[in-house]
Amino acid sequence: MALLEIKNLGISFGGLHAVDNFNASVEKGCLYGLIGPNGAGKTTVFNMVTGVYKPTCGTIHLDGKNLTGKNSIQINKQGIARTFQNIRLFSNMSVLDNVKLGLQNQIKYSVAQGIFHSRSYKRKEKEMDEKAISILKVFGLENEYNYLASNLPYGKQRKLEIARALATTPKLLLLDEPAAGMNPNETGELMDTIRFVRDEFDMTILLIEHDMKLVAGICERISVLNFGTELASGKTEQVLNDPRVITAYLGE
């Protein structure tokens, strides 16, 4: 069974069917792309998978567990983490604290221990620091750990968002337009990072992207959404050469 199973997923806002009858199954370790023209409903799918929206119909299973209708906190605990189309870092917090926030549910101590700075509080905070630094090292951000997140250059903010999501130890990582606003050099570097994350963390990655070079370069399978419905899905080369997909992107 696939790690992520989406069946007949749909949502309507009033009379508008934003997404209708969407199916996908993402195998463990796969790099899966979700593409489609603007307004096709890609981010809406992400929002349903992460519990931001409750789907009107259909089911979402992760590792055999039903996640349909669960809230964001529960879904994160079950193992889905994400980044955002427009970067949503905690910009007034340090780079290190952003990652430590992601570690929140892995390393626990009580409020009282925090207030009185108990020995176990100190030990666990140290453990969090070390773990956060080791994640930052993967992304080459360890020297900027003390910077405010908002003071990082754009490309590094994107990386920090991925680092923060990984800190929650997900099984599945959702990346919403990771290459948005990047120049070709940065995009190339990002492709290496995404591949590296998949291999190093043994991660399954589902990503939304408009940059076809990135999609063709790293995604093994893709689904194409158009006007909220699935246009095609399958192996990347096949789908990208599908005449219906070319029409949807370039017009008749």
Next chain:
Amino acid sequence: MSFISNLINGLSLGSMYALIALGYTMVYGIAKMLNFAHGDVIMVGAFTMFTAAATLKFSPAISIIAGIIVCTLLGVIIEKIAYKPLRKASPLTVLITAIGVSYFLQSLALLIFGSNQKSFPMLFNFEPIRVNEDLILKSDSLMTMGVTILIMVALTLFINKTKTGRAMLAVSEDKGAAELMGVNVNKTISITFAIGSSLAAVAGLFFGLTYGFIGPYTGAMPGIKAFVAAVLGGIGNIPGAMLGGILLGVIENLSKAYISTELSDAIVFAVLIIVLLVKPTGLMGKKINEKV
């Protein structure tokens, strides 16, 4: 009275305002609401300590702890019952509800304790400290200042150096993103109300000790002044609330001593208006970038 003792009394009054302002500003930062019932939590704290010490004859330490516990629970309960169901309602609805909770607490105190002012038990018996002929320091003022400084240091450490504190900062910046990182937003909001209300209980203690009398409307005026202090410092900003509170207390006390007792409140509010005209986000408030 010398200038120094006026200044110290002002700092002590300001410490009290700062403690209350912290509750306003933390709740605003995280729940994006103005909790106008916050001032009345001070009154509940003072009455709990009064009942425990004067009626039930408990020791001062137990009375103070009882007051803090009752206020902490009260803060959490108010949030759960009155504000949580309105998380998605318009800010105006929440504001009116907060005013309703404020009147509810005042009326409840009026029913239980009557409208007469009660004399607050002297929980501590400190002698004034005589430095020289002109300079006599009230020891309760010094205690108020000392305890407030300790609380501020502890709170700053708690917010910047602990898991819960980081969760509070994250929720105040972006509730949705925090939830998606697995932060329990409801628990974080509850903890914020608990901390704010326990600080209000401490302020209630200092109010009782400083003025000697408490009544059902005791919390109203300090509550409003502390709200002004929070806005003066930049609402949502914790160091701002501390600075705003202390500044307000000093200005109020010095204008009472050197200008006019009657005009002191007018001067306090005039300062607020001038500061907001020059810097609309408050002294330490961040510039808000309008997104286009």
